[in-house]
Amino acid sequence: MNKRARHAAPAPGTTRPTVTVCRGCCCGTPEVPGPDHTAQLRDLRQALDGTATVRVTDCLDACERANVIVVQPSAEGRKNGGRPVWLGLVNDPDATSDITAWVRGGGPGVTDPPDILDLYTFRPSRRVQAELHDT
Numbered sequence: 001m002n003k004r005a006r007h008a009a010p011a012p013g014t015t016r017p018t019v020t021v022c023r024g025c026c027c028g029t030p031e032v033p034g035p036d037h038t039a040q041l042r043d044l045r046q047a048l049d050g051t052a053t054v055r056v057t058d059c060l061d062a063c064e065r066a067n068v069i070v071v072q073p074s075a076e077g078r079k080n081g082g083r084p085v086w087l088g089l090v091n092d093p094d095a096t097s098d099i100t101a102w103v104r105g106g107g108p109g110v111t112d113p114p115d116i117l118d119l120y121t122f123r124p125s126r127r128v129q130a131e132l133h134d135t
Contacts, residue, residue: 017052017107018072019044019099024059026066029081035067035091043093047100052107061128065089069099073108082109084129087120095120 010065022028028037045054060068065088073082085108090096098114105111113121123129 011101015075017074017077017103019048019052019054019103020067020070020072021056022058022060022062022068022070023055023056024123026063027060027068028066032066032091033094035093037067040067040090040096043096044100047097052103059104060124061131062086062088062122063086065122067091071099071103071107074106074110075108077109080109082107084108085113085117086122086124087117088122088127 007090021044023037023041024033030040041054041056048054060070062068067088067090069087069090070084071087073080087095087099090099095117098116102111102113102117
C-alpha cells in the first residue's frame, strides 16, 4: 500500500460536503497524461469555495482509476442516507464541472448526481474505503 498523508476526516457534524482529491502515486502526476492537474485542483477549490471543503490526500490506493475524487456528504446528506461517492478517471474539465455543479447543489444525499457521473463512479475495496475515514 502507498504511504498516505494524514488529514483529519470530516467531523460527524460537518455541515457541508467534503471533496477529497487524490494527488499521490499516480493521480495528479505525468503518469496520467492529458489533464492539467494543477488547474483541476484550482478549479475545484474556486468553484466550491464556501460550498464544500476541498482537501488533498497523497494516495487513495485506487491508482488504476487515476485521477480519483471522493465526494463525502454533508451532515444533511448523511441524515438523508448519502454515502461517499468515489469517482475515477476524472481526467477532463467537463467531468470536474459536473462534479462541482453536483456538489454546489448539495452533493450525496441532497441532490442526485448528473447521469454522466455514472461513468466515473466506482466502489473501492472495503479496506480502501475504511482508510479514507482513518486519514
